[in-house]
Amino acid sequence: MNNFAYSRAHTVTDAIQQLNSHGQSQFIAGGTNVVDLLKYFITSADALVDINPIEEHHSIEEMEDGGVRIGALVTNADTAYHPLIEQRYPLLAKAILAGASPQIRNMATNGGNLLQRTRCYYFYDANAPCNKREPGSGCSAIDGYNRIMAILGTSEQCIAVFPSDMCVALAALDAQINISGPYADHTIPLVDFHRLPGDTPHLDNNLQPGEIITSIDLPAQGFSRNYSYLKLRDRNSYAFALVSVATGLELEGDVIRDVRIAVGGVAHKPWRVPEAEDFLRGKTASRENFGAAADIILRGATGFMHNNFKIELAKRAIIRNGMMALHPETQLPGAQPSL
């Protein structure tokens, strides 16, 4: 790690002021990704501003509209095990618990989860060209070993995937991200928070310099009766997803009244296609219908040789997770296939 300075901030205003008072500074919360990136010299900082002392972002509370507000500084573990989340948003709890390890989840914060960087091998290899790390240097993944890379929304500049599990569930739940900063406070839907790589792969998301995530709002509809998170990976636990799927269903008998499907491990952001959900509304919850929806979701999917398998894998995962959502009681530790 380079020799950075360290300070603590107690309010958002304080944090922004401290960030601006050093040259190249970064906020630090859980630190699980920032410290790792610093150790690999993938990132460096003149100063780290510790935002953990900001008191008001440490709680999980019900809102008047029936939704729940999750503080950005609450840890992933405390979120997944919070009674409001376990009972009303079990899809989110399952997704969080499918990610990282218990130790990491005890440290990592919700805001940090949204801001984590890709785990593309070439991004993490300071000797390899990477447009995300060093704009204009090229992409090593496109013609490299790209087994874990994206199949949707890629560009000629970058085929990295966004690695979060939590955000796949947040995308399905229509979560809203609350942001403070040097300008006006504002809210961005989770599905619009992360960016596609395009010609600016160094920008992971739409957070502006100096801005800070304060909380995440979950709408009242939590799909707690019929939900499922499925995560497929090279080992059963503590690995990033090759493909993951978050599904929420609202059923009337076996007819789908409302549905959400978000896919992880396939793009630079959690992947949701409203057209597929429109298709499913009013239809029966069957393998055939989930298959047709999967075809809509995966329209335009393109492999890069080592990750071609992801296209078929994602289709089958969407179908399987749709059927699993009919029986959420069968969910297994680690979000493994249960039916």
Add this chain to the structure above:
Amino acid sequence: MSILYSPTSMQGHEVEEGKLHTISLTINGVRKEIQVLPWVSLLDALREYLHLTGTKKGCDHGQCGACTVLCDGKRINSCLTLAVMKEGSDITTIEGIAPADGELHPLQKAFIEHDAFQCGYCTPGQICSAIGMMEEGKAHTRDDVKELMSGNLCRCGANTNIIDAIMEVKEGGKDE
């Protein structure tokens, strides 16, 4: 009375004054004050400043769990933790888990009974992690234990015995 600890490697070196922080930690029940630079991990502070070498450095990237300690009762990777950020925290390492009467902690006994290590390098992290897991109270079956211990890697083949040892201590070894 607290003693000010600073690393041997720092003696005789000029330190950028503004960057040095004095922090107070309670380590295994004893309050310690240490002077650290911001980039010193909790793991390095424990091993190099306080000479508590029971906590191991494996990958130094949060992937193996050998550095697991309990911070305010919760298991964390000390390698991914900056010591300066833990001001005022209560840290328990493998050196601090046995009762003071010379007995071993039940998990230490179970690890010996079940031959739950060959090289032993992951053992302190495994045991601290298992203590944290039991405190969390979310592991009900053997499959839960396997999933919730996945942040600790054993690379020499004792993993089955590690799970056996933990199962024996947890609820007398029965699936709930």
